[in-house]
Amino acid sequence: MPFRHAHVSFVSFAIDITPVGTADVMVVETDLHLNPQHPSCNGRPVQNLVAAAQEHLKANAGHTTHIRLVSSRSGEI
Numbered sequence: 675m676p677f678r679h680a681h682v683s684f685v686s687f688a689i690d691i692t693p694v695g696t697a698d699v700m701v702v703e704t705d706l707h708l709n710p711q712h713p714s715c716n717g718r719p720v721q722n723l724v725a726a727a728q729e730h731l732k733a734n735a736g737h738t739t740h741i742r743l744v745s746s747r748s749g750e751i
Contacts (some may be wrong), residue, residue: 675733677700677730677741681706681723682702682723683703684746698739698740699741700742701741702741702742704745706719706723708744
């Protein structure tokens, strides 16, 4: 099932490799600032996106084990 959310612009997949194994990762690009130190960071939409990602993991158990959120917004603090 595809992951859809108002603040998601792109979804891709990766594999994280560690000395003890691998993890399937869904990489979610968002237009939200994720750095809480940034003045434009708004916690409520970020938390809503995190909750939606957690629900997606629960509903699709076995397909993806991790979701990584990546901001497409730039800017120094």
